[in-house]
Amino acid sequence: MRRVILITALLMITSLSTIPLVSSNPQTDGSTNTISASETWASDGPMDGDVIISNGATLTINGDITMADKSSILVEEGGTLDLNGKLIGENLNAALRVADESFISADFGSLSGQGQLIINFDQYVISEQFCNLTINGQTTDVSGQSKAEIDVTYNGSPINVTFEIFSFILPEISTIQSRDVNGQIQTILAQDINQTGSSIAWRGVPSFDVTVEGTMTSDGGEFQGANITCSGECTLQNSTLIGSAPINVENGTSLTAETSSIIGSRTDEDIVLHDSAVINYDTDTMTGTGGTTDAWIRLLSQRIIQTNLMDAGATVHYEGIGWNGDVGDNILDENGRVDIGGTEARRIVEWLDGNGVHGMEDSEVLITLNGGVTTWSEGYDVLIDPAPTTPYHQVSIKLPFVSIDSVVPEDTSGTANKGLGVMVTVSNTGEAPVKTNIRCYEGDDLADTTTLLVSLEVDETKKLPTTWWANASGSKALTCKALIPVGFNSLSDTLTSSSGATSSEISFKEAEDSEDAPLILYGALLVFILIGTALFTRRSAASVANIEQDTEEKEYDDEILDDLDEEVTEEQDSIDGESDESED
Known part of the structure; x- marks a missing residue:
């Protein structure tokens, strides 16, 4: 039994001896150090250079490490960084971004007596706009000033300052200072100012880089002045980030943030989620920079919408x-x-603001293919509601397809310049209705046909009668095609067949005497008119002659009658005279 226990103990000791428990310190000479086995930095100290945590290795930091400018830590895929201590950048450049109605409290401890309160601005409001600050009921206009010096009386209590701002650019405070009657100055850095309604901004570039392609866990850790990029899995618990925002979480990776504080960002957000990055952000236990700085945003790398309209130049309206x-x-x-x-x-496209309120864009996109006024104007569009919130989105607009099924003449032969009936069969095999003109050609030349305009619903077929006038004799074929708007460019090939449909060969002959027929007709008509005119004239002349003869005869008879009347009258007078004489 004792032998078994002894053997077991030896095996345990042997197995424990194989676990690398290495305690070391970071390099300070600016070199590159690759960690390939598990390692712990337990002591406080400086670091200058680049550290690479390779696949399978773990770096545990328990001490407070001061990072030289431009130093870096890279966690490769399969590597692990455990931060329980601090990573402190050598140079921090913070500013307090002051908003309208914000409030700051400058605490200089037990300082008392007359003095000045000095507010140093990294960024200040131009004189055309205004920035007022009020202390103990006294308002001072500090517009256009990079420094404000205000007489105050210190009594061991904080000096409270309220801001009234009307400006497109918010002022940023780098430090607040006190000057006593002896000229002694105390300074409060921006990140240490007690404030409400303002936010910490970090000027310039970060002090050092932390890039995580593997795994990083910060439990009780602290970053100051870091540039953190998470391309793997990152976790923040009970941690503090000062001037180390924004944290960039790359597409396809994740960040968990809880029971931690983020103080100050170089941009307008604490965390940037790229594309489809995942975040688990506990709003109940997290404290962000606040104010005008969002807790996190989702930023797309691009917002491309791909359509099937090719180079047709369709319009896009978005809201x-x-x-x-x-x-x-x-x-x-x-x-x-x-x-x-x-x-x-x-x-x-998505965000959590400084007050912990979640928001998303409320958007839509309308894409419209514009055809003619009367043709190809059936509303070829698509409404995307809501607008895509992915870097790439593909959408298809329903379009018609005009098929010229057949071109069938009524006969196999014809006569030049004489109409020949033709039946054109047209179908719409697409996904949208259409109204289009049909053009017909003799070879490459436009044929002389009646106008064809057709409206087709989806899967509808129509027969269109037309008349073809061939302009010369010979063997000819008629080709009919749908007329597509010029502005549709190469999209036209997806809306109809560019070759259309062609009839069988028709033999056209010249019309025999066809050109003299009108002349003969006109000549016959002229002869008929002349003959008619002659007959009418002759008849008119004869009628006039008869009337004149009747008139002359009547006048002659009247003269005879008048003569007879005169003779009778004379004879009667003679008789009457003789009678009178006999009576006497």
Whole structure:
């Protein structure tokens, strides 16, 4: 039994001896150190250079490490960084971004007596706008000033300052100082100022880099002045980040943040989620920079919408895009695409603001293919509601496809310049209705046919009668095609067959005497008119002659009658005279 216990103890000792328990210190000479086995930094001290934690290795930091400028820690895939201590950048450059109605409390301990309160601005409001601050009921205009010096009386209590600001650019305070009657100065750095309604901003570049492609866990750790990029799995618990925001969480990776504080960001957000990055952010236990600085945002790398409209130049109208809810118009490029994320603000599609309120854009995009006034104007568009919140989105607009099924003449032969009946069969095999003109050709030349205009619903077929006038004799064929708007460019090939449909060969002959027939007709008509005119004239002349003869005869008879009347009268007078004489 004792032998078994002894053997077991020896095995345990042997197995424990194989675990590398290495305690070491970081390099200070600016070199590159690759950690390939587990290692612990337990003591406080400086670091200058680059550290690479390779696959399978773990670096545990329990001490407070002061990082030289431009130093870095890279956690490769499969590597692990455990931070329980601090990583402190040599140079921190913070500023307090002051908003309207914000409040700061400058605490200089037991300082008493007359003196001045000095507020140093890294960024200040231009004189055309205004920035007022009020202390103990006294208001001072500090617009256009990089430094404000105000007489105050110190009594061992904090000096409270309230800001009233009307400006597109918010002022930023680098330090607050006190000057007593002896000229002694105390300084409070921006990150140490007690404030409400303001936010910490970090000027310039970060002091050092931490890039995580593997795993990083900070439990009780602290970062000061770090540039953190998470391309693997990152966890913050009971941790503090001072001037180490934003944390960039790359596409396809994740960040868990709880029971931690983020104080100060170099941008307007503490955490940036790129594309489809995942975040587990406990709003109940997390404290962010606050104020105008968002807790986190989702930023898309691009906002490309790909359509099937190719280079047709369709219009794009969008509303409610991005953090500002932009409204605007655009057109598709030569590949049928549009990027609605032309600015960073338009690529921010989701956020948690400084007050812990979650927000998303309320947006839509309308893409329209514009045809003619009467043809190809059936509303070829698509409404994307809500707008895509992914870097790339593909959408298909329903379009018609006009098929010229057949061109069938009524006969196998015809006569030049004489109409020949033709039946054109047209179908719409696409996904949208269409109204289009049909053009017919003799070879490459436009044929002389009646106009063809057709409206087709989806899967509808129509027969269109037309008349073809061949302009010369010979063997000819008629080809009919749908007329597509010129502005549709290469999209036309997806809307109809460019070859259309062609009839069988028709033999046209010259019309025999066909050109003299009108002359003969006109000549016959002229002869008929002349003959008619002659007959009418002759009859008219004869009628006039008869009337004149009747008139002459009547006049002659009247003269005879008049003569007879005169003779009778004379004879009667003679008789009457003789009677009178006999009576006497």
